[in-house]
Amino acid sequence: MGGSHRDSRSFFLPLTASGIKMSEICPMGAEFFKSKPDTDFMPLTHTKELFAKALKGKYALGAFNVNNMELLQGIVEACEEEKAPLMLQISKGARQYANPVYLKKLIEAAVSLSNIPIAVHLDHGDTFELCKDCIDEGFTSVMIDASHEPFEKNVEICRRVVEYAHKHDCVVEGELGHLVGAQFDDGEEGGNYSRSGHYTNPEEAVKFVRMSGVDSLAVAIGNSHGAYKFKGEQHLDLERLKAIKQALMDAGLGDYPLVLHGASSVPKDLVEEINRYGGKMGTDTAGVPEADIEVARRTGCTKVNIDTDLRLAMTAAIRKAFADNPKEFDPRKFLGPARTKVKELVRHKVRNVLCCSGHAFD
Ligand code: G3H
Ligand code: 13P
Ligand code: ZN
Numbered sequence: 330m331g332g333s334h335r336d337s338r339s340f341f342l343p344l345t346a347s348g349i350k351m352s353e354i355c356p357m358g359a360e361f362f363k364s365k366p367d368t369d370f371m372p373l374t375h376t377k378e379l380f381a382k383a384l385k386g387k388y389a390l391g392a393f394n395v396n397n398m399e400l401l402q403g404i405v406e407a408c409e410e411e412k413a414p415l416m417l418q419i420s421k422g423a424r425q426y427a428n429p430v431y432l433k434k435l436i437e438a439a440v441s442l443s444n445i446p447i448a449v450h451l452d453h454g455d456t457f458e459l460c461k462d463c464i465d466e467g468f469t470s471v472m473i474d475a476s477h478e479p480f481e482k483n484v485e486i487c488r489r490v491v492e493y494a495h496k497h498d499c500v501v502e503g504e505l506g507h508l509v510g511a512q513f514d515d516g517e518e519g520g521n522y523s524r525s526g527h528y529t530n531p532e533e534a535v536k537f538v539r540m541s542g543v544d545s546l547a548v549a550i551g552n553s554h555g556a557y558k559f560k561g562e563q564h565l566d567l568e569r570l571k572a573i574k575q576a577l578m579d580a581g582l583g584d585y586p587l588v589l590h591g592a593s594s595v596p597k598d599l600v601e602e603i604n605r606y607g608g609k610m611g612t613d614t615a616g617v618p619e620a621d622i623e624v625a626r627r628t629g630c631t632k633v634n635i636d637t638d639l640r641l642a643m644t645a646a647i648r649k650a651f652a653d654n655p656k657e658f659d660p661r662k663f664l665g666p667a668r669t670k671v672k673e674l675v676r677h678k679v680r681n682v683l684c685c686s687g688h689a690f691d
Contacts, residue, residue: 356498361449361467362437374446376470377500379414380545380631382691384584389626389683392416392588393675394452394636396423398435399664400643403671405439405447411686413679415445416632418452419468421459429466445689450502452634460490464499472547476504480533487541495542502632505529505537506549508590528569531576538582545586545632548573552591552617556600556637559615567624574629586631593637594619594682596674599645606648619682626683633683639671646670 358372383390391408395401395417408415417439419432427435440447451463451471460471471494475486487503494501506529529548538546550566550573552558570587577585595616603610622633650663657663680686 357467357469358440359467360465361433361469362440373440373467373469374414374448375498375500376416376448376450377544379416379446379448380500380586382414382688383631383685384586384629386685386688386691387627388685388688389622389630389633390414390416390685391675391679391683392418392450392452392632392634393639394418394420394423394634395432395435396420396427399668400639400671401435401439403668404639404675405443405445407672407675408445408679408689409443411676411679412689413445413683413685413687414447414689416448416450418450418634419463420452421455423452429462433466454490457486457489457493460501461493464494464497468499470500470502470544472502472504473543474504474547476507476547476549480505480537484537484540487543491542491544500544501542502545502547502588503537503541503543504547504549504588504590505534508547508549508553528566529573531569531572534573535576535580535582538577538585539580545588546573546577547588547590550589552589554591554637556593556595556610556614556616556641558591558593558595558617560613563615563618565617565621565625567621567628570625570628570630584629587629588632588634589622589625589630590634592617592622592625592633593635593641594622595637595641599638599641602645603641603648606645606652608644608648622682635678638674638678642670642674643667 357375361373379390393404395404405415417436423432436449448469451460451468453474454460454463454471455474460473463471471490473487473490475483478486483505487501491501507527509527527549529550534546548570550569552565574587593616595614600610600614626633646667646669647663650666654662
């Protein structure tokens with residue numbers, strides 16, 4: 330997928346003017362945008378290109394969930410201003426909520442109006458069919474999440490998606506372990522790392538990657554989704570993460586890309602703002618400390634998934650707008666501030682936590 334958009338000046342030229350066809354630069358992008366003539370849109374950037382550069386540059390990619398226009402605009406504007414490469418991810422629920430065509434068209438607009446590399450990823454694909462649909466639509470990567478299945482079955486399901494994806498120049502994220510949070514891990518058994526527990530076992534990770542052929546691996550190291558991640562001590566098992574990375578390296582799998590799901594930090598100020606303006610979030614909200622994400626990034630978590638923090642930012646801004654202007658009924662007056670709040674949050678993440686600011690044109 331080389332050379333897609335490195336020169337920001339030529340980026341703005343219609344591709345017809347340069348004689349380059351989108352389909353020649355990024356077939357996935359051309360597929361994603363197939364309703365458009367093969368002329369005047371920059372393609373998506375392939376996930377594998379973003380991963381390779383992130384691993385080399387030792388930064389993490391923010392994989393931000395999108396399901397509406399304001400979220401998308403806030404994320405893309407922040408990354409644009411920060412010159413940060415970006416992964417947009419779409420869940421099954423997002424497709425159901427917004428309709429895949431709307432999402433695709435919104436992203437098409439974002440890509441055509443921006444000057445940064447953008448990849449599009451399916452988040453938590455739960456069936457081969459959903460993954461296939463997204464591959465056919467031109468997503469640059471998909472996740473098949475069969476982590477709830479026994480090891481062998483997980484491998485088998487991933488293998489099937491990988492075979493289809495690789496034939497269509499798409500890459501695949503698998504998951505091993507259960508994202509149930511730190512408090513539910515059922516302890517150590519059979520050596521240093523639990524085999525029967527919910528956390529990812531380093532030796533099994535090697536076996537899983539080899540047998541399934543997945544291109545990146547989501548790990549379970551005490552992470553979980555949502556705004557209530559920890560009871561008690563608020564930390565990821567970063568030693569385990571290092572052991573997983575090392576085991577993959579020792580097995581000859583190189584600087585293998587790991588993925589951290591459930592990476593929202595659940596900022597206290599956002600929760601307080603929500604509650605100040607009428608929200609009722611519990612006192613036990615807890616996210617991943619930013620210092621942990623920092624270590625995860627340095628350890629080789631190449632893709633860091635963030636959704637909850639975006640939701641909190643939007644909700645805080647909307648609640649505040651409603652409280653400040655109870656007579657207002659123009660949606661732009663609350664969706665606008667929500668978009669701005671998302672933008673501020675993403676700017677902070679890419680600049681201070683993921684350290685991918687300034688890497689868009691590496
Ligand atoms: O991990 C799941 C993401 O936060 C997406 O959530 O399935 O509610 O869209 P969703
Ligand atoms: P959070 O709920 O921590 O934002 O995690 C999102 C995620 O992992 C999406 O796949
Ligand atoms: Zn997730």
